[in-house]
Amino acid sequence: MKHVELLAPAGDMEKLKMAYLYGADAVYCAGKRFGLRANANNFTMEELEMAAEFAHQRKKKLYVTVNILFHEKEVNGLEDYLKELDRIGIDAIIASDILVMKRAKELNLKLEVHVSTQASILNSEAALFYKSLGATRLVLAREASLEDIKDIKEKTNLELECFIHGAMCTSFSGRCIMSNYCTLRDANRGGCAQICRWTFQAGSNPEIFSMTPKDLNLIEYIKELINIGVNSFKVEGRMRGIYYIATVIQVYRKIIDKIEENNLSSGEIKYYLDILNRCANRDSTPQFVNGLPTEKEQYFLGRQELSNQDFLGLVLDYDEKTHIATLEHRNYFKKGDIVEFFGPNLEATTYQVGEIYDEEGNSLELSNHPKMIIKLKVDVKLQKYDMMRIKVFDKKDYL
């Protein structure tokens, strides 16, 4: 079975490192210009260069989104920007404007051009058009069915990248200017105000509703997609935090590896699905892959998006002699709580919180100050970048 790439989002350097450490084969991010998350932190050119070095040292890849639709005043800086990305060793750009694809080819750059999901590709003839422009990979529209994916693969033999997890647009991505119309914020240059998630009223009906789609989750289709020949599985979420990135990437890393080893059980799928849904704090469904989404794949009313409080602390250091772990606090916990640690090299491991100490060694009953440095005695060997979270699910209950 050919190894399939797991592709993670990163909004800044910390998230990027977490993504690689927790199992991503490649990461996509944006520079300070020309990306569709104009209001994320994003990366300076120097940071991109460091990120590329970090990736390549680990034999991993880095892709940069250059996926806005250009207005005239942005066009001038494009060539220099592409040359710089090429010089620092970015593996590929993700583009949606034909201008970017053509310019990259004319400049004879080493980097590959991947066509963004913004291009809404659902059929092989459209795919062949982009192939003729020099694209080596297509990020298919999230509306693609299994039949569409299979047909495009068979007829084009292009590398295919499919979103497997994360938030969805209500619209075909890139085919929406609701934000432009309602707020003047240009959705196709990175300013989307997500109007489709705001509240509407229709005709004379009193009901107030939104059109918010539930998240995408293709956990149950990974094997089928691998068999079709999908080359890269993409997770959405450049604005998400490190806990989300680490959790989601680790879950899919394990699933892909287990499928490749042919030992993934249905119980494990259920366990991982529960972890994913809790982590995102919203429901997820397969959306378009097996048919048209109905009203059950949307949120209409009264849904509160509470922030997830599961992430308790990030391990900064572990002393193997004393078994003292140094953590940066993230959410409230207290002595006696049943929690678990997980990490790049650590299966979820249950732990009952014992003595808690602050940085000066004072004993605490609880930990509740964001970013506070605390120390715990933990017998299981931890490593920097491991995480502590509330224990909700126990894998053995699913097996």
Place this chain on the structure above:
Amino acid sequence: MMDRHFLVAVTSDEVLKLKVKNVNFLFPIEDFSVGFTNTYTLEDIKIPNSYLYINRILDTKGIEALKKLVEEIKENVKGICFTDLGVLNVVKESHKNLELIYMQSHNTTNVSSINYYLEYVDSVYISTDLTKEEMLNILENAYKPLVVPYFTLMDTMYSRRTLLKNYQNHFDLEEKREEDLIELGTKKRFLAIENDYGTVFYAKKFIDYREIEHPNILYSFINPMHLSLEEIEKIMKNETIDVDKDTGFLHQETYYRLKEEER
């Protein structure tokens, strides 16, 4: 005032009674169009120099069906206005002599991109969300004549979801495939039209871009949804009409970087 040639979407049979010179009709085609309550088959189209409007994003079944449709196109069809770039290969392989107009409303936002698209097609429709200055610059520098929005409903979203049906099912309401909506925060109004291939949200106000004049205009586009024949004729004569309209983005620029307080 410049001498214009109009491309008018056939939103109802009434539109076909237009007695104005310099009009080409654009027929939304059954199973290949979204955002129209009225669609047509090839057999329905009798008027010479008509265009087919294929504005669906086509999936595998759709592109295969298109191949059959293109084979059946007769001489009275002058060309195809399309959104999905897969249409290009299909028409090329059919060896039919059809004019092709790329008509994706949102991604033709600069001269270079438009000139690249013009390597493959006969004309391109300029995006609606541009300022007057941007549009005139594009018209000045494009190397073939272009299609411009003239007085038209502006599509603001195209979803593959059946959003109206889903909403009606959720609230147990009677099924309607056309609905007026209001976004409650901004009070912006929309007209949503749906078929089995998806839902299109139009801004409820027409955009009145009649002030865009340039010799490099091939067609001035009108989607006259729900307008009367008299109103359409007045629009074409550049006369005042009493419908809800504004100048869209012509005099207000969009932005994308937020101020700190907006984040």
